[in-house]
Amino acid sequence: MPELPEVETTRRGIRPHIQGKTVSAVVIRQPSLRWPIPRELPQLLKHRKLDSIGRRGKYLILNFSNGCLLLHLGMSGSLRVLPASTPAEKHDHFDLVFGKQCLRLHDPRRFGAVLWTESPPDRHPLLHKLGPEPLSDKFTGGHLYRHSRTRRIAVKQFIMDGKVVVGVGNIYANEALFHAGISPGRSCASISARRYERLADAIKQILVTAIECGGTTLQDFVQADGQPGYFSQELQVYGRAGEACPCCGKPIKQKILGQRSSYYCARCQR
DNA sequence: ACAGTAACCTGTTTGC
DNA sequence: TGCAAACAGGTTACTG
Secondary structure, eight states, X not given: OOOHHHHHHHHHHHHHHHTTXXXXXEEESOOBSSSBOOXXXXXXXXXXXXXXXXXXXXXXXXXXTTEEEEEEOTTTOEEEEEETTSOOOTTXXXXXXXXXXXXXXXXXXXXXXXXXXXXXXXXXXXXXXXXXXXXXXXXXXXXXXXXXXXXXXXXHHHHTOTXXXXXXXXXXXXXXXXXXXXXTTSBGGGSOHHHHHHHHHHHHXXXXXXXXXXXXXXXXXXXXXXXXXXXXXXXXXXXXXXXXXXXXXXXXXXXXXXXXXEEEOTTTOO
């Protein structure tokens, strides 16, 4: 479910309700996610104040005085702020309770993660090798161009590689390539610096717009208040195999690249 | 260092 | 209608 816009939407949705609040309890119902939820979290977090909530790529970083809680939503995770008395439903694996409210993690496929680190989060092994934030000044067409010269993979797989740039998942990779007029299967090393400028701009614009729309809701993504995201309506090619290209009318094609569905217009994208 | 694949898990959709 | 296969927003670990 969640790519960078959905994670950022979640961060903005939960922050006003829980930042500055003190943890009164931690509930672990199902510890077996992508990695086990640390059993000692309740002792570590009880009576600790949540100082701030950051984000790195698709990780949410909850900062406490004694360490950081790292949350990843995987493929199907969502976070909501609810009255602490709300009965837990199936797949509600983890709660951070703040008095009468709680932050609840729901994740049917359990590819998400709840991790604890006492070092600066950027030094955590999972965050350490990540590429630049796509909405930062460090992410440019030049960055994509330089890092692609020695690689032999398709450009779509290249921009979905977290070591190249974080936060671009399957939906937004397809959309950005359509906007930039680049065919997803083209070798990343064969693309000019000028076209990478256009691609970097497209990625930034797509992500910013998606965040403004509250993310993309395909099946069940909800914002922290339970509202769906509206970017689904803006999708030009993702999930639209066989439909007319919004630009030229030719049917949108679908093919698999690196085990993921890719959607593109063979006329508009070269 | 890089590329390709399997793996983690459940729910929904598709096809026979 | 029923059942099995295919597929789904992510990412790591392993193999060659």
